[in-house]
């Protein structure tokens with residue numbers, strides 16, 4: 001049973017990153033970044049495909065020099081996901097990747113240097129409908145702002161972003177999005193809240209250098225969660241010192257828990273205790289691993305006993321309540337059949353996949369009817 005998200009999103013001006021809309025009423029886009037050597041085309045393409053299979057909408061690739069720019073062109077030809085090129089300072093790299101088919105330039109106009117170079121990059125972007133992402137990071141604030149504020153603050157991050165935005169404004173270029181990242185949750189949240197009321201462009205959310213898989217997930221969930229609850233955020237990247245595929249999974253889990261996007265199975269499971277009638281933790285972990293490929297959104301409740309089982313099962317699309325001698329399986333909130341512990345995980349996987357197939361057939365039938 002689906003519940004609508006109570007969140008009212010900030011109205012932002014929509015931009016297009018390749019064929020993916022960001023901002024406006026578009027779904028919040030989930031993105032990650034490759035961590036391979038960009039010049040290793042084969043490894044980078046393989047990683048982009050893995051990130052895409054995990055459900056990513058957009059992927060960013062760092063392009064530190066001209067060799068990497070040429071490699072970027074080869075990568076572009078082999079993947080379909082919209083690509084953002086991450087560029088610092090060198091305007092020639094931006095011009096080259098624009099020719100080679102980049103979908104978004106992550107470059108700060110204030111770091112490009114001479115005005116003719118800034119104009120060249122902005123004109124190349126404008127001519128090819130390529131948006132720009134301004135990315136301010138607390139770790140690399142301009143020297144003048146470090147002197148003015150003494151240390152990174154939300155105000156300093158916003159002022160830095162506004163300097164870059166002013167340059168784009170002077171060139172009458174409005175197709176941009178902005179990120180203001182710090183590794184400190186309060187600073188990041190305050191900075192985004194401040195800029196959200198000052199500009200109409202979409203915001204790319206992230207807690208930078210959040211940490212390893214566990215601590216980074218917690219930090220990102222809290223920081224991004226606070227902003228998303230405020231309706232702020234049009235695209236997100238969870239930064240983890242981990243496999244980028246995990247960043248996508250955590251990103252979707254954050255959006256799923258706020259009902260802002262659905263993808264794959266939303267599991268509801270009890271922590272288990274001595275009342276459990278089957279091994280909840282093992283069953284839950286096995287199902288999560290076996291059903292990773294499922295994109296259909298669905299709530300599945302796995303609950304160890306009748307204390308909370310029937311209540312959760314009634315609210316979910318599919319539910320299991322532990323019982324003795326057999327467990328009770330629910331479909332669409334109603335008791336459906338009894339399942340034995342000996343074959344429990346296999347039976348659950350089969351029943352969930354049958355339901356996924358039915359839903360896919362129904363969706364295809366609806367699409368076919370609408371195309372008639």
Ligand code: SF4
Pocket residue numbers: 270271272273274275276277303304305306307308309
């Ligand atoms: S639902 Fe039952 S098994 Fe699960 S934690 Fe609660 S009492 Fe324990």
